[in-house]
Amino acid sequence: MAERYGVVPTRRQRLPLVLGVLVSLVLLAWLLWAAWSHSTPAVAGGLTSYDVVSSHQVRVVVDVSRQDGDPVTCTVSAxxxxxxxxxxxxxxxxxxxxxxxxTTMTLRTEREATSVAVTDCRAGSGGPGARAPGR
Incomplete structure (x- = not known):
């Protein structure tokens, strides 16, 4: 009968298969978690509008969406x-x-700006150079 149907694998022969399936499931779970957590950020910022006031100033309107009430710091670049x-x-x-x-902010520039972008937004109060809105 063994010649016709083959030999039933022993425990030792099944162990690598079971471990391979378990490792694959753990990696799949991690991949799904990573994709979900990066697709739903706690903080998102964007540029609403900007107006070149002079060759050394740009007025910028920035919007921020946050999931909780934490402070948010955004970097604006011209x-x-x-x-x-x-x-x-x-x-x-x-x-x-x-x-x-x-908020609306005034960004000082070295020379005339032609484009403005919000390059980064992060939860937290920022560093020593961070300014509160309206200043």
Missing amino acids: QAEDHVVVGEDDVTFPAGPARTVQ
């Missing part, structure tokens, strides 16, 4: 026509109950 960064500053949104917050 570039010139040749894509060189001509101004950059952090703006801090204080802790509060609002999930969506908007």
